[in-house]
Amino acid sequence: MTRFVSGVTGLIGGIALVVAGSAIDLHAQRGAGAGAGRPATAGVNHGGEQHGRPATPGAQGQAHRPDTTGSATEHGKTTQSTATTGTAGQSRVSQQIAHNTNLASRLQSLFPTGTDLQKESAGFRNLGQFVAAAHVSHNLDIPWTDLKTKMTGDRPESLGKAISELKPAADAKTEAAKAAQEASDDMKNSTPPATSATTTTSTKQ
Secondary structure, three states: OHHHHHHHHHHHHHHHHHHHHHHHHHHHHHHHHHHHHOOOOHHHHHHHHHHHOOOOOOHHHHHOOOOHHHHHHHHHHHHHHHHHHHHHHHHHHHHHHHHOHHHHHHHHOOOOOOOOHHHHOOOOOOHHHHHHHHHHHHHHOOOHHHHHHHHHOOOOOOHHHHHHHHOOOOOHHHHHHHHHHHHHHHHHHOOOOOOOOOOOOOOOO
16 A cells, blocks of 8 residues: 555656656747747847938938039029120220210221211220221221121131231231230320319318
């Protein structure tokens, strides 16, 4: 009887040990399985994705895109300004001739009688260029229409180049310099004297 009881007790103890061991082994397997299913460097990968991703969508593509709107606007303004400046310069030449009767009288002697000097000055950049050209035409007997076309046409030429093409036998450089000096003298000697305004100062007693 005693042996039977001891055998039953030993059997129960063995079963308990087996059950306990199975429970421990199962718990260990669950823990290992959970660890294997989770990436070890999940935080690093997440950080890498944030580092490689631009802060604002489309910023990288827009950073290298040229702003052509402003350039086109500025270019249009520049072109318009240049054209306006050229027109204003030509208008000033005719106005200067109209207001300076002394210079107009000097220039009239270089052209046929009745020539409209304001009309003939159209197209020249400034008064000095027009006066110098008038002297060249008179000095070298170059037809005025031909000389003016060379200097104010679609492809304007300098006075020296126009002389070399229309009067190859002449020393273009010397003649251009001579005419420039004559033009300078004409404008200097025909400039009306500046009128000084008289200011009356009253003194309080």
